[in-house]
Amino acid sequence: MMGKLGNALGRPHVLALLLTIIVLVSFKVPDLGLPFYWDEAWVYAPAVEAMGQHGPSLLPGSIPPELSRGHPLLFHALAATWSLVFGSSPVPLHAFAMLVSVLLLVSIHGVGVSIGLPRAGSAAAMMVCALEPFLAQSGLLLPEVMLALWCTLALLGYVQGERRILVPALVLAMWTKESAVVLAVAMLVWTWSRTPTPGKPAVGTWPILLSIALAGTFFLVQRFVSGWFLYPEHVDMLAPDPVRVNYLLKHLFSTVFEDQGMYVVLYAFAFGGTLLWFRKDLYRALAVMVLYIAGIKFLWGRWMPDELWGTLLAVLCLGALIPLFFRPIHRSAPRLGDLLGIGFLFVGAFLVFSAVNFYTDRYLIVVLPFVALGTMALADHLLQRMGWWAFGGYAVLVVAVLLFHLPTDDRVSDVRLAYGDGVRVHLDLVRHLEAEGLQDTPIRGSYMDIVYLTRPGAGYLKGRPFTRMVPYEGSATDLVIVSNEDPDHEDHLERLQVHEVVFRASSGPAWIELLRTSGLGAAEDTVQQAEPPLVH
Template sequence: MAIRLPRFLAPRAPREREDGDGRLRSWEWPLAALVSLLAVLWLGHAPLDTPYWWDAAAVYVPGSQWVRDNAFAAVPGVFPSLLGRGHTTLFYVITAGAFSLFGDAPAVGHAVVLIFSVMTLVYTYALGTLLFGRLAGLAAATLTGVAPLYLTISSMVLPEIPLTAFTMACLYEWARGRHLGAMVFGVLVVLTKETGLACACAILGATVLWSWKARQVAWRPLLTAGLAPMVVLGAFFVWQRVAEGWWVLPFHAELFEQEHDYFWSGVHTFSSMALADGRAVALFAALLVGGLRLWQSRETFGAYVPSPGAPPRWAVVAALGLVFLAYQVFFTKMWFLQRYALPAHPCLAILLGAALLPRVWEEAKAYAAVGALAVLATAGFAVERAEAGDDYASGETTFRYLHMVEAHREIFAVLEARADAPLILSSWPLSSELRDPSLGWVERPYEVVGVTGYLDGTDEIQRGRPIEAIVSAHGIGDHDDLVRVAEELGMRRTRRAAVGGAVVDLFEP
């Protein structure tokens, strides 16, 4: 016996599509970019002049400066592996280009990443709109853009936001049947970071399924967006093997080979991508609403006519799911920072938007109302968590790291006010921040003794000179060792900066 839904849940007969074929009109692209830019800035993008922080200050900014100063020679065997970390190097080249034109002040580096952040949201909206209509596209861009992780990484000079932008652009071009564009963006993906191979693998897998169902091989997308990026990435690794003697950085190889609990690693990875920061609300609602819509009437998803040579909608949906799956599988095995899997976030967001919001509200008002509430609830939860957690170190997940930034700057201002430049004992990242004015923390360089070298006698900076100041941040670096050395040297704490729970101490004789 068939089960009937209540009348208010039953969708109306689908109307003729009101948004053309789902492609954005020419004027919508700049409008979407402007709205995305204003939204990111309003939701909490860190000030552009925020000093370079953590991995940006340690690796990507110095690496980009090196590339700028060495004729853009960001190739294996020339580019120092300590800066390149065995990654593909397009991000360094892009940032170095900006540095050569506008200087390397923090505002320049952060502006580069902000542009790619806007690009990500625009292509997420465009792909969601192409597949399922403007409401679904808007929901996808919203779910992506409000996440604290997305906003914090959009505020740092790291490759994951450009990687995500190129991934979404590649998927959009492929979905439109524009194979040359898909190939170009696919190559840019893997040249930005090798984990972008997930995009090519997803397109390859979806194209194989599409070809199998159509009983005809789709050679052009198979060769362009699928295989071409793989060939380019393979050539890079061969070059790296010849020039450096290893395929991937030995440190990364060791991390990959480490044994750990794969079950809990998989749970952590899935939670980061699909459940964190309120996305559990959207996921649960999408499973409920989308399941009911599929069961009751698939017409609520709207008709879809692919462009000539383009894949059918189900194949694009499969590719989005395969991108998510690729990051899930790889980072279940590999050591994981949440930003590493950012390209999976907008892919999932498009699927959630499709399940939550029909193409036209009148087609299923009750479903649309529930879906809209789920998106708003998720966004509200994400905004509420903008500074949540206790990750003072890297600030990977929320803007809580800005508390530590402000505490650092408060202590550094005390040092800057001195007429002399004292010899300082500290630990990373404070040591890098104090040594290099180009990172935006100080106006003049300071000589800094690392506490590890000080304790084991390998430091070459001190050379018998007395330590004149100790700077230590609670919760990062070697805080306990620095406090102990301060006591041994008879120093006292002369200043403490406490901002939102982040604490930095200055010890002086």
């Protein structure tokens, strides 16, 4: 056993993975003690605590629907089980999230090993680790990294032809979030469209259909328990308006393939990879590159201003890449072709799924391993003849570009490293309010301000909760909290007649202010209900 471990540790790709994990853990450990932030504070941490009190369960109705939001309960059950052993405060639950993130990096490396490109697996893990959304969420109690873990393991099972891995991983993914069905559908489409490979174990369609059927049992039970298959509030957010869908698709495309220097990856894959793969068939290479360009031009309205037709033409152009680009790769390198084909279909389908559904940036975490594995695996395969330095140089260049572009912008959110700054300024404000003894003073704030100041479990309070917090839509108050993490903070500042900035705290791009205004009025003596943020 020790001999095998020593041999593994002596391999450069394993050492690279271990170094990546060590860097990630070292980077995240100082923030494990931060209070819960945003969705952690108002829904996921309370849901895990509630399930811990009830007992871990996968059954619908185990916790109230306003906490589960109608999602499957695997994430909650695993986190609750962890909390029963280590506690439900921020440190142990953030450590749980970090452990899931480490396992995701290991699974990414495992996919590279399974297709015979272990260097690509390590490089893909480093690439994901350099992306700001992953760096931010790798220590947050949110389900998207776990969803990415199961989806990556499902990909590993598919490329290996191992149904014993594929079926459980797909079921676990769909029991984490129902959006994982997009991966199952992508695998079905690829299975039907690819050319069978003699001598390679074929997954077939029945294991994928079986996975969907097994995962669907949760929603059948939920229909009997709650009266609905999917959370009604989420269903009401479905808005397949062509203008909105086109706008969101452009935003999603930019987020995945342009932000933080990802355009380097896009150009290297679409143009460099095409030219190198079809270097003996330049006409095909030209056709593939034209389709890439046309798809992007149509999407952005450069060649077709109508949003509906532009979106449809973009889908058609990019869909034509399946027979022209991905199937030829599969015929020459079956496992690489499976990885690229499924990855292409899944990323594209997930972007469309997100555009017609309710969307927030953190949902895209699940596609990042597929993007990283695709670009690194294709590059490693094509550059093998040039020696280790060629692929090593490419991988270092990509990771360096991503790190150079950190942070990507000044937003304060759960996909930006500045979320920690947002937590710190709220802590500073809470300490000021507690020092002034304002627990029974009417104070107006956002929904999240109310959560932080009234729920001890969120981790911000040292003393007793504040009893007279008022939402922005409630009665006028003398004191008002405004912070730049609130998407509507500029509107609030315009409406308020500010007399004085009583307190201000800032950290990095985040700031928060306690304002005294002329808007005096009688506030309710108890906490008023505010609408939660549209982030689930």
